[in-house]
Amino acid sequence: MHGEYKVPGGKLVVIDLEIVSDHLKDVQLSGDFFLEPDEALERITGALEGMPADASVTSYAAAVEGSLAGASMIGFDPRAVGFAVTRALGRSTSWHDHAFALVDSGPLHPAEQMALDEVIATQVARGERPPALRFWEWASNAVIIGSFQSLSNEVDLDAAARHDVTVVRRMSGGGAMFVEPGNTITYSLYVPASLVEGMSFAESYAFLDAWVLRALKGLGIDASYVPINDIATPHGKIGGAAQKRLAGGAVLHHVTMSYDMDATKMLDILRIGREKLSDKGTASAAKRVDPLKSQTGMPRDEVVRAMVGHFADSYGLTRVGVDEATRAEMEALARSKYGTEEWTARVP
Template identity: 60%
Template sequence: MHGEYKVPGGKLVVVDLEVDDGLLRDVSVSGDFFLEPDEALGVLSGALDGVPHDAGVSRLVTVLDDALRLALDQGRILGPVVTVGFDTRAVALAVRRALGLSTTWADHEIAVLHPGPMPPAVHAALDQVLSEELDAGRRGPTLRFWEWEEPAVVIGSFQSLRNEVDLEAAARHGVTVVRRISGGGAMFMEAGNCITFSLVVPGSLVDGMSFEDSYAFLNQWVLGALADVGVTATTTGLNDIASPAGKLAGSAQKRLVGGAVLHHVTMAYDIDADKMLDVLRIGREKLSDKGTRSASKRVDPVRSQTQLPRAQVVQAFLAHFRARYRTVDDELRPAELARAHALVETRFSDPAWTARVP
């Protein structure tokens, strides 16, 4: 079995191995990295012999690190081990890729979905449905852009309803409140004033990554798409995307038991800050780590930086994603829509779910 892992900004690590009775055998580590002393390469390869084939990344890293320390203590290698352009985690990921347990974008075809306007609760339900469909093997990875008609606040799975939303103000402005299955903060959304999309991928694509690493990894293409429309952006904190002018977007994730990873992003295009502040209870504590004094400064509309219509920005995003990854244009299936509407009735429009954290 053969696996390769290119360290971002670093070097290529290659692993060839066999599996015998569930154990790794004849492991060979190679690549264009730099390693001193030379003898450390043999230690890395030999350390993995006999390790269970289903060992996770953290276990593999521990085995490799322990083997290097022991070899140094026993004098089998002289001097400290220096790795340049890679580390033991990169070796572990190459092993997982050789075994087919860790995948790359190139291993997947992503279905691109861009249905018409739907109620916010249906969109929240579709996140659950498409994640479950991937887990069940009935559908592959998907990228789905949201369109809707009425304004909405979509709160995180663990947020307090009354702490986050002024329900009287929401009713006054005709704002629907929906709770989603992922964590994170509240999203204030208006039709035509923000850009929202959901990405559902198998856990193998983010195998071995911390939550922080997986956010940056799954948002990487978004930075490229923003560059295409003239916006220089970076990932900030755990789950935000920002430009030098301020915050552009927030993202959230949910990892299902079956392995599917739901990752979605809401990006401000031209948000009505006054309405948002009237509806959302954004406290001083939440703003304190953002370095701002007013919540309106947290929203930096894409419109002001691109001078492009929202539809044109969305099309640019879609074009960038299609050019970067292997995609197929697709549509929601009748069974998926039926399941989503059923979940709206039993969960996403049910006050017991929306106010599950009062």
């Protein structure tokens, strides 16, 4: 049995093993990592030998940790070994185990965007749709607040109305987003829970965002992951992620990055925007926040195409539209949930 795990920003960890009487046997660890001293390799494999095949990633990592005795792991860590073990056992999956679809939904209004995220994630959880990637296009202005944020604390509703901005609440946690068509780049990943099996939320954020960091670096942006859910450059924050794990066995992971944002308008609408921006590397006095535009010099559509191209080159993508049944479900959910005052103001 063979499993591989690539540490985000680090090295490849490979595990080969057999299962005898529901326990690990003949464990071999390899990869392009660094490990000192050499004999630590045998100590690590020895610690895994004989462990139950149904143990957790944390248990495998603890066994590795206990075997180190001062050894140095460079480019990987005990949990990376645990992830590789669970992949070898077939209990978790890798990117290459899945065939991804690129969902082209066209421009949508705010409540429709929220509803489509839930519908597609639910379809993936039920096995009705393969894992998918979707880049959002907007038909109108929006402020999207996190699932647990207070509407009145976050948004000046009079200012939102004055700027023709619709306020909606998404199903994931995290902070507020201000959107006008063309000013942000937002994508959603809909993946089976097996892809992040055994990972903490923090680990899964880094893992699911690793591909976009590579894509941004390919565009000349020195992007990095900042725990727990930010994407930043030396010039400051450029984006943030949010995530929802569905009980049915799927993960919705979405990221919004600023392309060319009107910060003055945003700060007029979002009540606590100035304080939030103060530690994100963004000057509250700036008229525009344009890290992707200014750092690439590329039109927004070209940046999106480059991101899509990188994902396709890495993992493969098949472009699909939104079928009639999915669109009908989206529209019904937008009317019954995401477009209602009851949901939007559920935390007043």
